Amino acid sequence: MRITMVGTGYVGLVTGTCFSNIGNEVTCLDVDPAKIEKLNNGISPIYEPGLDELIDRNHKAGRLHFTTDKTQAYTNAEMIFICVGTPSDEMGHADLKYVLAAASDIGKAIENAPGATGGELEERRGKIIVVKSTVPVGTNEKVRQAIAAETNKPFYMASNPEFLKEGAAINDFNKPDRVVVGVNDEGTGGRMRKLYEPFVRNGHPIFVMDVPSAEMVKYAANAMLATKISFINEIANLCEAYGSNVDEVWRGMTSDARIGNKFLYPGLGYGGSCFPKDTLACVSMGIESETPTPLLKAVHDVNQQQRLNFYDKIVEFFGGEENLSGKKIAMWGLAFKPGTDDVREAPALTIANKLVDAGATVEAHDPVAHETTQIVLGDSIGYHDDLYATLGSADALVICTDWPEFKQPDFGKMRSLMGSPIVFDGRNLYNPQLLQDEGFTYFSVGRTPVNAEEANVAK
Ligand SMILES: NC(=O)c1ccc[n+]([C@@H]2O[C@H](COP(=O)([O-])OP(=O)(O)OC[C@H]3O[C@@H](n4cnc5c(N)ncnc54)[C@H](O)[C@@H]3O)[C@@H](O)[C@H]2O)c1
CATH class of the missing domain: 3.40.50.720 (NAD(P)-binding Rossmann-like Domain)
Structure with missing residues (x-):
């Protein structure tokens, strides 16, 4: 044809x-x-x-x-x-x-x-x-x-x-x-x-x-997937508040066949060119047709808040936004998810922007998304082809994308390069116990931070 x-x-x-x-x-x-x-x-x-x-x-x-x-x-x-x-x-x-x-x-x-x-x-x-x-x-x-x-x-x-x-x-x-x-x-x-x-x-x-049903299928599918992510993030936030471990909660919950374990991972929330805009488009269709969609509005709001909550964790650790001024923050991952150079609506860009606005220096590595990020953020952050090159004298590492190559890094090398061994992991890549044993202060999503008090005392 x-x-x-x-x-x-x-x-x-x-x-x-x-x-x-x-x-x-x-x-x-x-x-x-x-x-x-x-x-x-x-x-x-x-x-x-x-x-x-x-x-x-x-x-x-x-x-x-x-x-x-x-x-x-x-x-x-x-x-x-x-x-x-x-x-x-x-x-x-x-x-x-x-x-x-x-x-x-x-x-x-x-x-x-x-x-x-x-x-x-x-x-x-x-x-x-x-x-x-x-x-x-x-x-x-x-x-x-x-x-x-x-x-x-x-x-x-x-x-x-x-x-x-x-x-x-x-x-x-x-x-x-x-x-x-x-x-x-x-x-x-x-x-x-x-x-x-x-x-x-x-x-x-x-x-x-029929055509109207086909048009709706795509929105219904994306709205469902977005809902799953916002749902598990909301549960993860409750886990943090009450000292539960979202990994254990996930295991216990998803073994129910009616729930299943797909697409229910806590983190920084969804980004990209589809879920954010398609969820909003559903809300708009609801407004236009006077058919309220409070659930999908909440899905969107939870998602937008999730990346801000994570940024707030960094701010809180450093004792206020003013204390970020002059800090050097390493960032691993810019793309909205692994396997792509797409940075549209990527949580990493929101967080990098806020860190830069607060006066921090951001040194970033992404396997493929430097060019696409540069179109949006210009040279307001540094770009490094090697992930370890971001870490020299860093006051903290922030992980925003779960690229496979971040999953088993050389922790010893990281420790020796960083100014302070502090990791904010927005994708729950590591076992907190392992990071504790490796001597890191470690924050993730829906799990109790490790070594946080010791690091605070040392600051
Ligand atoms: N990206 C995804 O993963 C994905 C998945 C499923 C569906 N979709 C949907 O598919 C659509 C396209 O998404 P995308 O991510 O490929 O977009 P994109 O922004 O990557 O590509 C769109 C392209 O269309 C070109 N264009 C604009 N107007 C044109 C015109 N009049 N004639 C010829 N070219 C024109 C632009 O220059 C651009 O290259 C969107 O509606 C999106 O929601 C995207």
């Missing part, structure tokens, strides 16, 4: 590359010429494990193209996937300006395109415009109207929310738990099934449903 992906970000680039990898002819379109130039030079603009090699192979095979030329990208395509960003606007609504701009361009291209020849009958009847971006219920209809405002020629609509996770995106897309497709007619459903069948040879389902 001839497919065009509109937007070559984390979703458009990965899914387009995977479609091309099974033999489709894919064009990835973006309005950002720098991204397209990088891709045409064989450089991926994002970090995603395994992606570079897959892009290279399919690009060289002539199945994967990158362009800023809308006419070329839209005219020849049988299916056009809209994968542009839908960030929160200042009111928390999903901002549809990129989606609707793409829709209008698509309408113009359909209007100006010569009549399609060849291909199957359905293909000759009209292109399928697929909304893959996460969008509020009713957006597919707005997209249809925006296209129809430019052309009377036939086209079809489909909603196809994407469930890939950054850091595991290729595997998630190639072997999805499920594919969700929303359509208005059986023919489009059949064409979408045909496209996705090679990805579900594992027997996982393709759910074809």
Whole structure:
């Protein structure tokens, strides 16, 4: 099939590359010429494990193209996937300006395109415009109207929310738990099934449903995952207040099969480009439809507070924000989660900003997210390619992302480099007893700090 992906970000680039990898002819379109130039030079603009090699192979095979030329990208395509960003606007609504701009361009291209020849009958009847971006219920209809405002020629609509996770995106897309497709007619459903069948040879389902339900599935899934994180963080905070150990509580609680143990880890809360904005978009949909969503509002508020609570722990330890001035803080992890260079809504950036505002120096290491962080924080913090290079004379280490390489560091080396052996672990990477034995003062989430009083006396 001839497919065009509109937007070559984390979703458009990965899914387009995977479609091309099974033999489709894919064009990835973006309005950002720098991204397209990088891709045409064989450089991926994002970090995603395994992606570079897959892009290279399919690009060289002539199945994967990158362009800023809308006419070329839209005219020849049988299916056009809209994968542009839908960030929160200042009111928390999903901002549809990129989606609707793409829709209008698509309408113009359909209007100006010569009549399609060849291909199957359905293909000759009209292109399928697929909304893959996460969008509020009713957006597919707005997209249809925006296209129809430019052309009377036939086209079809489909909603196809994407469930890939950054850091595991290729595997998630190639072997999805499920594919969700929303359509208005059986023919489009059949064409979408045909496209996705090679990805579900594992027997996982393709759910074809009505469009408003497909649009809601993605929000419901992300809202549920966000709820789990805020829930366990709230329990972790209670554990700290009452001297319970959240690890033990987790074990005891998650052995109940009705609860399960997935996605229930306490920490700094969720970040990234999806959970924060999708939870807020649900709240906005509730306000718009006068259907209160107090639970999801609380999920969001708990999440925003969690990173501030953690910062407050640092402040409290040093005896007030004014005492952070002149302190040297090492930071491990900037990305919102391991496996990605994405720092959108990353807790690390909130904490780094607050430390810098308080007058501390922040020396950071992340395996892949220096460039993306620099776009946001500039040189207000230091960046180090080696994790130990952050530690020289540090007054404390703050861990914000659970990258695997942070899990078993050389504690002796850390101790000898740091000015004071103090660790604030926002991801519960270590056993508190081990850190106590290693001579660290150690703060984590939902567990009693170790050696904190001794360190306070020494200060
Ligand atoms: N990132 C994820 O893990 C993920 C997962 C599932 C769903 N989603 C959803 O997918 C959508 C895209 O997310 P993303 O993270 O890939 O976004 P992104 O910001 O990484 O990429 C969006 C791209 O679209 C381009 N663009 C904007 N307007 C355009 C236009 N008119 N024509 C062509 N290109 C245009 C931008 O330049 C950018 O490169 C969002 O709705 C998001 O919620 C994201």
